[in-house]
Amino acid sequence: MKTKQYASHIILVLMSLIFLVPIWVIFASSTHTPETILNGGLQFFLGDNFLDTYRSVLFEKSGYTKHITVLQMIGNSLILALGFAVGKVIISSMAAYAIVYFRFRLASFLFWVIFLTLLLPLEVRIVPSFEVLAKLNLLNSYTGLIVPLIASATGTFFFRQFYKSIPDELLEAAKLDGANSWQFFIDILLPLSKTMMAALFIVMFIVGWNQYLWPIMMTTEPEYSTILLGIKEIYQSNFEGSYLPEFNRAFAMIILALIVPVLVVILFQRWFIKGLVDSEK
Amino acid sequence: MLYLELKNVSKNYDGKNKIIKDISLGIKKGEFIVIVGPSGCGKSTLLRMVAGLEDISDGDIVIDKAVVNNISPADRDIAMVFQNYALYPHMNVLKNLSYGLKNRKISKDEIEKRVVSISKLLQIEELLHRKPSELSGGQKQRVAMGRAIIRKPKLFLFDEPLSNLDAKLRHQMRIEIRKLHDKLGITSVYVTHDQVEAMTLADRIIILNGGKIEQIGTPKEIYENPNSIFVSKFMGTPPMNIIKAKVKNSTIEIGDISIDLKNSYNEEYIHVGIRAEDISLSDFNNSIKLRVDIDMIEHLGSESFIYSTIENNPIIVKSSEFIETKEDKLDIYINTKKLYFFSDKEGKIL
Numbered sequence: 164m165k166t167k168q169y170a171s172h173i174i175l176v177l178m179s180l181i182f183l184v185p186i187w188v189i190f191a192s193s194t195h196t197p198e199t200i201l202n203g204g205l206q207f208f209l210g211d212n213f214l215d216t217y218r219s220v221l222f223e224k225s226g227y228t229k230h231i232t233v234l235q236m237i238g239n240s241l242i243l244a245l246g247f248a249v250g251k252v253i254i255s256s257m258a259a260y261a262i263v264y265f266r267f268r269l270a271s272f273l274f275w276v277i278f279l280t281l282l283l284p285l286e287v288r289i290v291p292s293f294e295v296l297a298k299l300n301l302l303n304s305y306t307g308l309i310v311p312l313i314a315s316a317t318g319t320f321f322f323r324q325f326y327k328s329i330p331d332e333l334l335e336a337a338k339l340d341g342a343n344s345w346q347f348f349i350d351i352l353l354p355l356s357k358t359m360m361a362a363l364f365i366v367m368f369i370v371g372w373n374q375y376l377w378p379i380m381m382t383t384e385p386e387y388s389t390i391l392l393g394i395k396e397i398y399q400s401n402f403e404g405s406y407l408p409e410f411n412r413a414f415a416m417i418i419l420a421l422i423v424p425v426l427v428v429i430l431f432q433r434w435f436i437k438g439l440v441d442s443e444k
Numbered sequence: 445m446l447y448l449e450l451k452n453v454s455k456n457y458d459g460k461n462k463i464i465k466d467i468s469l470g471i472k473k474g475e476f477i478v479i480v481g482p483s484g485c486g487k488s489t490l491l492r493m494v495a496g497l498e499d500i501s502d503g504d505i506v507i508d509k510a511v512v513n514n515i516s517p518a519d520r521d522i523a524m525v526f527q528n529y530a531l532y533p534h535m536n537v538l539k540n541l542s543y544g545l546k547n548r549k550i551s552k553d554e555i556e557k558r559v560v561s562i563s564k565l566l567q568i569e570e571l572l573h574r575k576p577s578e579l580s581g582g583q584k585q586r587v588a589m590g591r592a593i594i595r596k597p598k599l600f601l602f603d604e605p606l607s608n609l610d611a612k613l614r615h616q617m618r619i620e621i622r623k624l625h626d627k628l629g630i631t632s633v634y635v636t637h638d639q640v641e642a643m644t645l646a647d648r649i650i651i652l653n654g655g656k657i658e659q660i661g662t663p664k665e666i667y668e669n670p671n672s673i674f675v676s677k678f679m680g681t682p683p684m685n686i687i688k689a690k691v692k693n694s695t696i697e698i699g700d701i702s703i704d705l706k707n708s709y710n711e712e713y714i715h716v717g718i719r720a721e722d723i724s725l726s727d728f729n730n731s732i733k734l735r736v737d738i739d740m741i742e743h744l745g746s747e748s749f750i751y752s753t754i755e756n757n758p759i760i761v762k763s764s765e766f767i768e769t770k771e772d773k774l775d776i777y778i779n780t781k782k783l784y785f786f787s788d789k790e791g792k793i794l
């Protein structure tokens with residue numbers, strides 16, 4: 164028994180190390196001066212340049228055009244990820260509500276149409292999507308960045324399955340209690356799907372945060388740059404530019420780009436697990 | 445004065461098979477009506493049509509003088525208790541009780557007053573801040589009742605509300621439901637397939653069979669004057685014994701005895717009904733003796749059931765004594781005054 168426990172702990176520790184060591188190396192290196200990194204390669208121990216690097220990364224304008232600080236980039240990423248995740252949760256919960264609870268013709272046909280869009284991810288339809296938005300004059304705007312992404316077949320599917328598992332009597336009881344369809348949705352369905360929403364939100368937030376291809380096509384003006392684009396740009400200038408490559412700054416941006424999704428996971432995980440433990444159904 | 449009236453009501457789900465076939469009935473204000481019938485006979489469908497949860501294919505439903513066919517469930521002012529309670533899982537008891545009132549824009553003070561009085565009435569004061577998942581089956585049942593009563597509806601509908609409870613609790617809740625009805629006097633329609641519930645709760649019983657009304661009457665009428673074999677077998681534990689017998693020249697022959705028929709009858713077979721309590725193991729006035737084969741004896745403590753057959757017709761005899769016998773034949777005495785005769789083809793009383 165004891166040995167089994169030790170064994171499983173050792174495996175856990177090893178796995179954590181595999182994930183954590185690279186991040187640590189990047190963090191440690193980011194606290195050194197560019198010269199140290201250039202001469203001595205990646206650093207395993209902390210340096211003394213932490214404050215300098217992070218302050219300048221966060222608050223000084225950077226990039227080719229020196230138009231935007233990393234803090235603003237994080238802000239952009241946050242807007243994109245939040246809009247993406249919240250939009251997906253709202254749209255898919257409402258779409259599923261219509262499909263499950265309203266008996267209109269073509270409901271199941273429409274559901275399968277939505278489902279089939281799983282086969283057409285953004286990358287496949289990126290050129291037409293871009294054209295549509297260009298014609299709508301939505302390039303270089305948050306609307307253009309977010310709205311085309313928020314339709315979600317996966318989300319709709321999960322909500323549909325969840326709604327179907329809710330007993331019909333609950334709807335009937337609510338009807339007799341005088342709730343209209345809107346009240347039933349807000350008062351009964353949404354609170355019941357809290358857990359699902361939290362789960363979907365976490366996943367979608369991270370997907371949104373990590374969007375790369377769409378922002379790169381959509382935004383030509385630097386003030387819409389997300390943190391991921393910023394990282395790409397700083398690497399590019401490191402290799403192509405004529406200055407001293409600033410790997411410390413690039414590493415610092417990577418660490419900063421990690422912090423927000425990690426916080427979101429930690430925050431919502433509490434909800435998520437609570438929902439799983441005191442199941443209310 | 446009729447309070448709830450069904451006029452030639454029919455229902456088909458698929459446009460072909462009628463589930464409810466042209467039912468007409470009237471219920472007086474304050475009556476407690478129980479609908480019984482076998483599974484799938486359309487009890488729930490009928491109730492749900494009254495509630496407005498199911499469309500009416502044909503006919504009219506009238507509540508308090510108004511035709512309600514096209515009125516939404518909420519506006520019919522009806523409350524319903526469901527078999528699985530259907531409490532809102534994420535709301536505590538207090539919110540479950542007050543949700544319907546809030547939707548009807550009733551003032552906060554009034555809601556609070558009603559919650560207090562209802563929770564006292566149903567003895568759920570202690571539970572007001574618990575979630576449904578933290579309640580026992582009986583407590584959930586009470587809350588479900590409370591949610592229905594608190595609205596002071598015109599009509600109370602119950603769809604097998606006790607069938608998820610164990611036998612003891614069911615008995616207790618049954619008594620409470622009846623007491624509650626006597627206190628509040630709300631017109632109620634109660635669906636069950638448990639004939640004991642029907643007998644004990646109802647002012648009048650409606651027996652439904654295959655989407656049609658088989659008989660309507662007080663429990664006493666239904667028990668004493670069943671108008672078909674179906675009803676006679678449905679009500680009473682154990683069900684009425686039915687013996688299929690040959691008729692010759694207005695005389696019935698069962699085993700080695702014969703009984704004369706008073707009225708003329710011209711089918712070849714007839715069904716003779718006799719209740720277990722009208723059979724005795726000893727001789728008495730107006731009795732005739734039958735010799736039956738014993739299959740099995742069941743002892744329930746206060747009484748024994750003897751399962752026997754005569755000419756392939758099962759007969760159950762009830763005795764208040766502890767019966768023990770090694771023999772496989774037994775003499776029973778049946779009360780000739782308490783015999784029922786049903787026609788062979790239609791199964792109707794003669």
Ligand SMILES: Nc1ncnc2c1ncn2[C@@H]1O[C@H](COP(=O)(O)OP(=O)(O)OP(=O)(O)O)[C@@H](O)[C@H]1O
Pocket residue numbers: 457458463481482483484485486487488489490637
């Ligand atoms: N939504 C529906 N669509 C089609 N047929 C239905 C529907 N609901 C019920 N039925 C059919 O109608 C018949 C009556 O059903 P109902 O639920 O009223 O029976 P019940 O008397 O309540 O039975 P139980 O005692 O088992 O609850 C059944 O044959 C059932 O298959």
Ligand SMILES: [Mg+2]
Pocket residue numbers: 487488489603
């Ligand atoms: Mg039913």
